[in-house]
Amino acid sequence: MGLSINTNIAAMNSYRNLSNTQNDLNSSLEKLSSGLRINRAADDAAGLAISEGLRAQIGGTKQAVRNAQDGISVVQTAEGALTETHSILQRMRTLAVQASNEGSLSSEAKTNIQDEMDQLKTELTRIADTTQFNGAKLLDGNYSGTFQVGANTSAQDKITVDLNSTGAMSASGLGISGVDVTTTASNAMKVSDVTITNASTTAVGTIATETAFADLATAANFEKLNGTVTIGSKSFDFSSVTYTAGEDAAARGTKLTTAIDAALGTGSAAIATGVLTISGPAFSGTDTIEQLAAKTPTFAAASGATEAIDLIDDAITEVSSVRSQLGAVQNRFDHTINNLNVAVENLSASESRIRDTDMAEEMVSFTRAQILSQAGTAMLAQAKSLPQSVLQLLQ
Known part of the structure; x- marks a missing residue:
């Protein structure tokens, strides 16, 4: 390479390496300071x-x-x-x-x-x-x-x-x-204790008839039920059951009979072919509400x-x-x-x-970059002084 003063290739090389080292040093400092x-x-x-x-x-x-x-x-x-x-x-x-x-x-x-x-x-x-x-x-x-x-x-x-x-x-x-x-x-439950009040709307029918709940094959009719069934000391209110949109008649029937059973006792209610039957102690499991109210069973004294x-x-x-x-x-x-x-x-x-950051590993990189930065700075200073040798040729 010729000796020139307009382009100092050595200084440019030293500067480029120093810049890269400085970037590495800054990156290490950022990682070490932020973690x-x-x-x-x-x-x-x-x-x-x-x-x-x-x-x-x-x-x-x-x-x-x-x-x-x-x-x-x-x-x-x-x-x-x-x-x-x-x-x-x-x-x-x-x-x-x-x-x-x-x-x-x-x-x-x-x-x-x-x-x-x-x-x-x-x-x-x-x-x-x-x-x-x-x-x-x-x-x-x-x-x-x-x-x-x-x-x-x-x-x-x-x-x-x-x-x-x-x-x-x-x-x-x-x-x-x-x-x-x-x-x-x-007895704990007497026939006179069986009362049914206002238990349906006209759209569903009269609860006192044997076919009162024939319309329960239709899901929408479940929401029309209201009133209370009382057997002995236990009562069930039809309005206490909340139905969810999209439920079919079978799902609503299960929800209703489960609620009646919870209130009146297990096995109290069943729905078959859209007809609800409610039975109690000493009553037949097939009794409709009308038949249930008309029963006169014999009870032991209590x-x-x-x-x-x-x-x-x-x-x-x-x-x-x-x-x-x-x-x-x-x-x-x-x-x-x-x-x-x-x-x-x-x-x-x-x-x-x-x-x-792996702090130990990054400290190794930081130390390397720090040493290279110091060395690069020194070499850049040396490279800058190289063109001065041209002055000797001009003497």
């Missing part, structure tokens, strides 16, 4: 796309943990209220056993027992009506809540707490609203206090079943939270390996 290996897409385009996907999963999973914790709070609120419901039922049973001791109680004493019974029944209903979580009633027989416990949209990412099928935890819903320890009846014990035992069993269901759901939430926390940990580790 991130990828600060912009240009650092690692593919890695950035992967890490952003992992970040979405991590964020969604963390929120799912909080959602599951909300689910536990709902379950604990409902179960805590049912703890007191159980206590009330246990006290009522004790009072019923006391009232059954006919040989030592006067009618006034039984009346006093019934006064406490009535107050306890009122409190049962008040607890069922006022137990809420964030404005949603939990024990009125209508609660069904779905909790998002995953980062995605599949059915497996949701858990449903369904108290809709359990019935209300009120005195009426538990079948003890009519408990009266002061009476001595011919006191009101004895009846109360049986009814309260049923209520205690029902509340126990609901509490067991809630406990099982809470355990499921606990396991879900544990699984989600492990997922967050593993996803975070994966995202870190892609996006975070």
Whole structure:
């Protein structure tokens, strides 16, 4: 290469290498100061796309943990209220056993027992009506809540707490609203206790006829039903059943008979060829409502206090079943939270390996770039002085 002063190739080469070294040094400083290996897409385009996907999963999973914790709070609120419901039922049973001791109680004493019974029944209903979580009633027989416990949209990412099928935890819903320890009846359920009031509209027909519910082969007619069926101390209100758009007659029939069974007892209701039949203790399973009201079966003698014990035992069993269901759901939430926390940990580790700076490795690169920068600066100074040798030729 010739000796010239207009173009200093050595200086240009030194400058180019120094610029590259300076870029590396700046990149290392950025990574070391931010702690991130990828600060912009240009650092690692593919890695950035992967890490952003992992970040979405991590964020969604963390929120799912909080959602599951909300689910536990709902379950604990409902179960805590049912703890007191159980206590009330246990006290009522004790009072019923006391009232059954006919040989030592006067009618006034039984009346006093019934006064406490009535107050306890009122409190049962008040607890069922006022137990809420964030404005949603939990024990009125209508609660069904779905909790998002995953980062995605599949059915497996949701858990449903369904108290809709359990019935209300009120005195009426538990079948003890009519408990009266002061009476001595011919049976816990008498024919005179079977009443049917305003149970249908003209569009459906008259409930007192044997073919009253023939139109239940049509889904739309289920929503026209109204009124109350009372058998003994248990009642069912047709308006308490809520139907969902799109349900066919079979689905609505199952929902209706399930609700009647929950209110009046298992096996009380059935629908065949669009006709609803309701039966009770000592009645034939094929009795229509008209036939049911006309039956005159013979019952064994039983006191009101004895009846109360049986009814309260049923209520205690029902509340126990609901509490067991809630406990099982809470355990499921606990396991879900544990699984989600492990997922967050593993996803975070994966995202870190892609996006975070390996500080030790980056310090090696930084030290190299720092030394090269110093060397490049020194060599650029040397290269700049090379043309000065031309002056010797001009002397």
